Amino acid sequence: MKKVLYWVMGEKAGRTIVGTWNWLWGMPVEQGGKVAVAVAEESLQAMQQSVHKLATAVAAQDGAYKTAKQKYESKVKELQTFEQQARIASKSGNEEAARMAMTRVIQTEQILPQIEEMVRQAEAAVKASKEKLNRERMKLESYKTDMQNMKDMSEVNEALGMIAKVNNEFDIGSAKSQFEAAKGAVERRNLKQNALAELSENPAEKLQADMERMTIDDEISRRLEMLEGSNNKQLPGN
The missing domain is CATH 1.20.5 (Single alpha-helices involved in coiled-coils or other helix-helix interfaces)
Known part of the structure; x- marks a missing residue:
């Protein structure tokens, strides 16, 4: 299977895919080698995509919350308007208009607490989502730093490996x-x-x-x- 992947995808891409599979299935990745760095980089990209999707979802949540809040505020204004209409109609002796306006006041008062609670829940959910997004962004930045450190360490390991190889090839200690x-x-x-x-x-x-x-x-x-x-x-x- 590996040989087929290397032939189709090229050795570098093939090794990355195989390494990713090994990582996903809990198999050990090459110790500190290029495959490990490639797998980590691919995982970092996946995390970046997840954080981006989370940010998009939080933005949608926030938009829905603002819409619900505006609806609640609109209902509050409607209640005030219906109360004012009932008051004016009552003063002017228009009993039918006053009763109709008061009916709307009562209906709005009945639905308003439910809308208020829904808005409060939406606000709490959006706040929790924003906090989670901030945490994930901080983690992502930490992983980015780790990724750069990992790349640097891998390069150092390669350099040390080359030095050791040269030393072994030209070692006359045994002779x-x-x-x-x-x-x-x-x-x-x-x-x-x-x-x-x-x-x-x-x-x-x-x-x-x-x-x-x-x-x-x-x-x-x-x-x-x-x-x-x-x-x-x-x-x-x-």
Whole structure:
């Protein structure tokens, strides 16, 4: 499935979609990598859209509330008008007009408390919605800051990863360790061989050999002296 998405959407878009799916289904997103940043950015965009929709809904609520409030205020004015009409009609002796106006006063008085309560509820609802909108906007601004920090951190992680890669590629520490280990092994072997050679040599045989060598040296010196003396003796007869 991933290969098909990468082929159709391109690797970058494909990785973003797959990462989003993993995030939605609770699967782990790549630790601190580009996919995590892309998923976070896409989630931030979704939050921005939600906040925008909420703002639109709150504006509609506020408009409906203002309309209801105006209707209530209009009804209050109607009540005042009907009361004034009833008063004028009563003073002028027009009983029928006075009764009709008073009937309207009574009907308006009956409906007015219900409208007032509805307006009060609408006002409370709009106030709560505005407070929620403000909270969501503050959260969104906080997430925007986090998003920028996340991008910066991701770039730093990439830089550190590149530095670590270069250090690993050109690290001669292991080679140095191997060289030192080999050198130590050779030196230890040399010491061991010298020790074995000294142990394998018989001290008596060595003394005997030294004496024989000294005897031979003396004999050689004596013979050379004799040869030299015989040569000197033959010189006058020439």
